Amino acid sequence: MSTKLRAAIIGSTGYGGVELIRLLLMHPNVAITSVISSSSAGAPIADGYPHLNQILTDKLDAVDVDLIREKADVVFLATPHGVATELAPKLYDAGLKVIDISGDFRLKSGEVYEAWYKHKPADAAYVEKAVYGLAEVFGEEVKGASFISNPGCYPTATLLGLAPLAASGWIDLKSIIADAKSGVSGAGRGLSLLVHYAEINENFLAYKVNKHQHTPEIEQVLGRLAGEDVVMTFTTHLVPMTRGILSTIYVNLKETRSEDDIRELYRSYYEGRPFVRIRDKGKYPATKEVWGSNYCDIGMSLDPRTGRLTIISVIDNVVKGAAGQAVQNLNLMMGWDEATGLAFTPVYP
Amino acid sequence: MSTKLRAAIIGSTGYGGVELIRLLLMHPNVAITSVISSSSAGAPIADGYPHLNQILTDKLDAVDVDLIREKADVVFLATPHGVATELAPKLYDAGLKVIDISGDFRLKSGEVYEAWYKHKPADAAYVEKAVYGLAEVFGEEVKGASFISNPGCYPTATLLGLAPLAASGWIDLKSIIADAKSGVSGAGRGLSLLVHYAEINENFLAYKVNKHQHTPEIEQVLGRLAGEDVVMTFTTHLVPMTRGILSTIYVNLKETRSEDDIRELYRSYYEGRPFVRIRDKGKYPATKEVWGSNYCDIGMSLDPRTGRLTIISVIDNVVKGAAGQAVQNLNLMMGWDEATGLAFTPVYP
């Protein structure tokens, strides 16, 4: 145990935190040494999550930077927006490796952050230090970094579905529309009528139309890949299921390309990356096919009638869209194989 | 009872047929006089649908045009594609009022029908006679008609969400994308792995991407309303729920219009029609809000950043998308108030 990397998890009682626990318990190189919750400190974590009975018998620690520094080498922040703003810099300055799963350090512009999140932005100096951990796109930057801002769930599915094309110059950047659908766990464990069972079961709806805070995150990355500003349409919907995101992405091609060429572009872009799987022609992924795993599966169809390309990208929002990608980033930071502790099969059915 | 209109339902053992039974049993002016099934003739309908025990004790009749003519004044065809092709003309020629819920008489071009449905098209002379029963758009044509082709479920949601704009000349007709999501009942009662519970529960997927046979139906109507040919992108997804369709529609405006102007256009277009409800600014409908009812609820958002309009349109696919609209069309055909027998509240939750 002494040779394992010691990990602390702030926000252990949220869904992102508890999934980090599941994944890190399977990780051969990591030991969980502190599970932290500001709201339930002192109670055994299994009190609120009985599935952890006899598996993780620890009591929850309070948030205490000195204690974390003493107990851990790396700290994950799986906290609501606005908490890491203050906390992550302190942890970073204390010499800890920091992986922030919240949105607080993703947007390089404080102004944009404030406009979409309605929170005060983090200190720009720390925002600058934070590496955006979209592992298959910016993995080289993640290697050796000490402070990672983990991508949002919708951006992960949408950006992995768009990155090869955004970098290729083949598409009309003004034409991008992403119609995204998410399972209910994305809304977290906090109670709200929106995700009250009797309201969302046997129901499907759009929410935050043209207002979702993940919009500028996707635009920022697309802009970086394309080398020019991108403004896009992004819509989010809630699906009556617990896990899974599917993003249906529409783009117009600037010039004629065959579907085969585009598929080849994707396969080449993601070559050697274990967690992106490109479907063959005529095959489209379902969210269940990545359920519980770190995969992102992508299919596509070019319509000769319209010249428009439709891309389908799916992830498990709690794994690849949060805790799994965080562990993947940890692997890259530490110089380990990126699939360490993550090479498990989706749970089907 | 003798003064009631006598109705026969062919395909009574499918979901569309059994919903027609539910609705017609509540209709003050109609009596169900024959429930018909080619596969289960002779058996009581309640054997296969125990919820009808002591409510409808009839045995299923075989398909027999003479018998139908004798027993009924109006006949509904709730049959798989390809059945009405042969049967509807015979029923029509026998002097019955005919309402076909299948896709067999919707497309005016036999060539287009064959390309998308992979079936031989119906006799063009009868296709010509069939009035497309999108009640809020072509209601005037339905009045007094004897042969109705009832719209598809996806087209109903999508077209009601687009009709005012398609007729207005305000939008770029090349820009139309409809990203539609349906509950599983749309796939019918026929067994298939796609809708096997353990496969589609806790799952979300796209299917028939760029291949769905409802595409030309939507394009045909949009073209008729716009006065020029329309080609659009249409994507269908399966939601792990039984009933409901939500269509998220994206269009670019040709010139600057305010969201208020557009909402006013919709309210004006649907004025006096009881089953279309336009949501106020910032409000978007959920499928559950029309569950079990004949309503189509529509919300919209104009994004000033992109100039693109997003429209959200929801229906219950089994009611407004099939049996309910068929009854609404019957009401119009007969000169009754169009809400007769349909003025019930959605079931919530």
Next chain:
Amino acid sequence: MSTKLRAAIIGSTGYGGVELIRLLLMHPNVAITSVISSSSAGAPIADGYPHLNQILTDKLDAVDVDLIREKADVVFLATPHGVATELAPKLYDAGLKVIDISGDFRLKSGEVYEAWYKHKPADAAYVEKAVYGLAEVFGEEVKGASFISNPGCYPTATLLGLAPLAASGWIDLKSIIADAKSGVSGAGRGLSLLVHYAEINENFLAYKVNKHQHTPEIEQVLGRLAGEDVVMTFTTHLVPMTRGILSTIYVNLKETRSEDDIRELYRSYYEGRPFVRIRDKGKYPATKEVWGSNYCDIGMSLDPRTGRLTIISVIDNVVKGAAGQAVQNLNLMMGWDEATGLAFTPVYP
């Protein structure tokens, strides 16, 4: 309209209240004249329940006995336990017909009420006046009554499944076990982690084992029917669905009876009652077969190996288990046919 009975609903913003609205809107003899909510008075009811847009445009009234007396002839209380305790007597004394859907007037013993509900019991004089409205069992008492205590959802399913046997003397009263399962709407619209979507979806659990407050209600009625005290085992479970209760009931027979004899006993007991349907030998009802309707369907199997009888009884908890039975009781109180406004078919699928 002036000839219709005027109805007020207290607790209109709960699931029981909103279902009463749905049902009364379909009732030919009743007009809803006041929808009342202590928490949301002044707001249009459709703000919180958009499915009511353009259907019920009323604003919510505050709880005001004088106003109710002025506006209504009958008042329904669809309130949490403990509210009707004080309110129902005042409404009754004001000359209103009162139908209380809560548990406050069901238990004849204040001591028992307090032990199970952990609330102060209602005034014994009013408890005495309240007629227990299990319509198929005590319908004669309901006729002409002015104050009805509407049965609980679990008791309705369980008691209708047991009443003929309890009254027959055929069973060992010490042997009764009811293993009941309910959809999530039974927990109401109040937020709680138990019915948070991501917690209860894809989950099944038992709760309040040996502690559920409906236990003494069932025992009280069984005791009354049997003519001696009954103590039974009653277990409640939560099913990941919105509506429906299924109660699996086990009893030992005191002497040998054939399954046919027992089925005949049930059919005879419920003869002429439109809402109880007894299944044939080898057939068992599913909750979906009564979904959205006022039916209670019952099946049974006598095991020759053990001599034990298993009874399966299903209802829609929101209809027959609450609002529907309340309307049925109103019909009986008013001397109308008990199915008035309730003769609609279950929604399937």
Next chain:
Amino acid sequence: MSTKLRAAIIGSTGYGGVELIRLLLMHPNVAITSVISSSSAGAPIADGYPHLNQILTDKLDAVDVDLIREKADVVFLATPHGVATELAPKLYDAGLKVIDISGDFRLKSGEVYEAWYKHKPADAAYVEKAVYGLAEVFGEEVKGASFISNPGCYPTATLLGLAPLAASGWIDLKSIIADAKSGVSGAGRGLSLLVHYAEINENFLAYKVNKHQHTPEIEQVLGRLAGEDVVMTFTTHLVPMTRGILSTIYVNLKETRSEDDIRELYRSYYEGRPFVRIRDKGKYPATKEVWGSNYCDIGMSLDPRTGRLTIISVIDNVVKGAAGQAVQNLNLMMGWDEATGLAFTPVYP
């Protein structure tokens, strides 16, 4: 790889088979060397299960005893009832270790098998050889065995919930009732109307009342533990969810025991066994708390009013009720730690 145990899976395209694949891929001591399907031989397994893309690229082998003997050391049969009857003896005689997940070798009496399964029973000589692999109860017999008959899903949940008491002599053996509820995956991947999504979603029902073939399996084991014949009531229900079984078990005590005594009996019986977790007083397990894992969680409540004990036992039917327990049995057969490859956390939420 050469030092790993080589495993073949017959019936790889069923849910039990595909779950074995998931689990064995995580097992440090086992390599999957042949995935076998009589119906799909020659096709890549990922064609029918796209979640296995790039994870298991093998083509399906046909059923061929010689080939299996060549490629594998142990063979799992995850086949429908009636297949292993003929096949398992041949595999055993060929010198393979055999783990049969079907019901074909569970019942020691061929007559009882035929009465409940309506199939011809297996050769009694081989039935005799087959060790019943309820790991926490008969683990000592499993160690070193070569032919395991893996328990059924319902029996696993029910027997683990009853074994300590059955062996104790404390209960009235005539009083046992198990009211069991299962997710839909238990019905397998074969299409049927019962598990067609639109039929079983938002539905709950009992099936095979007093007829389920797992009844004699439970009785056989209880009888063996108790030292006398046991006849019990066993009811099965279908829950609208994919995975999970909850068995609610009722027994009468023969003499007065405290709930604490009984809980202590259970804790002592399962001491040192990693996969059975006994809940504290007043706590009851939910199926989601063992989802995707090999745990069986048990809670209990003794009702002082009736003297009856209620036991709640939950498992994941696909893991502990099938593939997981099969791997656990393999571990025991091989002399490995029984949790090898199975020590993962339930997936929550």
